[in-house]
Amino acid sequence: MIARLYSTKKAQLQMIETILVLLIFLFILIFGIYFYYQYVFTDIQEEASEISEKQATTLVSSITNLPELSCTREKDCIDIIKLINFKSIYNQNRAYYSTLFKNKKISIQQIYPEIQQNSCSFTNTFPIQCQEIIIHESIPKNYKSKSIVSLPTLINYPNKNKNSLGKVVIEVYK
Amino acid sequence: MNKKAQIEIIGLMLIVLLLTFLAVVFLRLTLKPSESIAEARQNIIASATIDSILKTSYQEKTFESLIYDCYQATNCNILEQEINNIMEKLMPKKQFYMIFSSNDQIFLEIGKNCLGIQANNPYIINSIPIKISLKLC
Numbered sequence: 220m221i222a223r224l225y226s227t228k229k230a231q232l233q234m235i236e237t238i239l240v241l242l243i244f245l246f247i248l249i250f251g252i253y254f255y256y257q258y259v260f261t262d263i264q265e266e267a268s269e270i271s272e273k274q275a276t277t278l279v280s281s282i283t284n285l286p287e288l289s290c291t292r293e294k295d296c297i298d299i300i301k302l303i304n305f306k307s308i309y310n311q312n313r314a315y316y317s318t319l320f321k322n323k324k325i326s327i328q329q330i331y332p333e334i335q336q337n338s339c340s341f342t343n344t345f346p347i348q349c350q351e352i353i354i355h356e357s358i359p360k361n362y363k364s365k366s367i368v369s370l371p372t373l374i375n376y377p378n379k380n381k382n383s384l385g386k387v388v389i390e391v392y393k
Numbered sequence: 394m395n396k397k398a399q400i401e402i403i404g405l406m407l408i409v410l411l412l413t414f415l416a417v418v419f420l421r422l423t424l425k426p427s428e429s430i431a432e433a434r435q436n437i438i439a440s441a442t443i444d445s446i447l448k449t450s451y452q453e454k455t456f457e458s459l460i461y462d463c464y465q466a467t468n469c470n471i472l473e474q475e476i477n478n479i480m481e482k483l484m485p486k487k488q489f490y491m492i493f494s495s496n497d498q499i500f501l502e503i504g505k506n507c508l509g510i511q512a513n514n515p516y517i518i519n520s521i522p523i524k525i526s527l528k529l530c
Binding site: 237240244247248251255259269272273276280293295296330331333368369370371372373381382383384386 | 400404407411414415418421430434437438441442444445446448449450455475478479482483
């Protein structure tokens with residue numbers, strides 16, 4: 220009788236021991252999985268950010284080669300006359316350019332030679348003295364982050380047969 | 394006896410699973426690809442900067458002519474001054490190092506050598522092979 224009682228208690232203790240070990244193991248496993256997926260989630264977010272920047276870099280390179288803006292003879296060059304006339308093309312195809320450019324602000328800035336500091340949104344007529352021309356602006360009301368990508372480019376003035384140095388600036392909003 | 398053996402086997406299986414999980418995490422951490430996108434972007438920017446500067450007009454000439462004049466050792470001051478001016482406006486507060494060379498002989502250096510991605514663009518200016526290197530620090 221006593222031996223049976225002793226045996227049952229021993230078995231119960233061993234069961235409790237096994238259950239405790241399993242619980243501790245389960246706790247460690249859940250803990251490990253939680254931190255692993257936190258790390259993976261952060262990694263995915265960083266990759267998404269990198270992909271977005273890659274896309275912005277590709278877009279900034281392709282802006283200077285858009286037929287609506289590019290120079291006739293030079294590569295990676297923007298024709299100022301085309302740039303000024305881009306307003307009407309943009310307005311006629313607003314849906315297309317909104318889909319193409321999405322939540323971004325795209326501007327062309329003249330760096331050299333330096334001219335007066337002002338921004339034009341196609342309100343000035345040619346010849347113009349604009350340090351910055353905004354070709355697309357779609358900023359969401361609530362954005363979490365903003366990144367800026369820029370690339371130097373040539374700005375051709377065909378009427379003066381001269382080239383200025385500028386840059387294409389893209390502000391990406393997420 | 395059987396139950397004890399079964400429990401032992403379950404224990405062993407759990408340990409194997411845990412070790413496999415740790416091995417997967419370890420491989421995930423060690424096999425992560427190195428960050429080269431930023432370097433590629435820097436290279437594109439440096440290369441585009443050189444290309445654009447070369448064709449930019451300076452008074453009645455282009456920077457290409459100024460580079461040729463400098464190569465001929467007639468005048469490098471204007472080129473150096475204007476490039477410093479351009480780089481200050483294009484990339485404010487950013488250090489750069491620019492080298493102009495022909496047949497591996499450097500004829501002009503602008504800025505201080507530093508750590509960074511370097512773009513090397515070769516050109517033919519008035520039949521002279523000239524290499525322009527730009528390092529963005």
